[in-house]
């Protein structure tokens with residue numbers, strides 16, 4: 001079979017551990033909605049950004065089976081920390097089971113809560129805020145993230161192309177919500193954005209440095 005361009009890219013991109021591959025395989029076999037996992041190319045971009053920006057603190061909205069959390073945790077320094085939030089007790093339990101097998105798992109704290117409820121009581125800043133939970137809350141999440149970003153911090157919003165539904169003439173409610181968040185963030189004064197067509201679309205948002 002011919003090699004795809006994605007395979008070629010992956011061959012030349014830093015890969016997460018064998019354990020994360022095991023997590024992805026387990027999720028595909030046993031958990032409905034496995035396509036929600038970030039892909040390996042997304043993981044390599046997160047890896048690159050963590051090292052480029054010297055990221056130490058991460059907030060993730062949308063834990064699922066813990067794949068993206070562990071991919072990021074593996075790249076953080078020893079004193080790096082991830083707080084990851086999800087409503088689903090079952091998938092968070094699966095995630096914890098895998099993290100416990102990794103020396104990097106201790107960097108991750110899982111919060112079982114609706115994202116919005118948790119954020120309403122959270123007064124902390126983060127170097128990286130990764131938004132990958134309920135799409136209807138995306139506008140709220142990006143606005144919250146803007147006010148809780150460290151000076152060097154970056155916001156990453158996943159699924160911003162939403163299977164290309166963002167191009168539809170009459171997009172559904174979820175799509176409109178994703179589009180609203182994208183529109184909001186790309187119009188903020190003093191910030192730069194880039195929407196990359198990796199997998200389902202990754203919007204990167206960062207404060208200008210000058």
Ligand SMILES: C[S@@+](CC[C@H](N)C(=O)[O-])C[C@H]1O[C@@H](n2cnc3c(N)ncnc32)[C@H](O)[C@@H]1O
Nearest residue numbers: 036037038062064067068086087114115133134
């Ligand atoms: C796309 S998945 C996250 C995938 C994960 N980041 C990964 O790549 O490994 C989205 C997750 O958001 C969670 N979720 C849905 N509604 C939520 C809410 N209101 N608050 C927090 N999490 C929510 C779902 O339970 C699901 O696990």
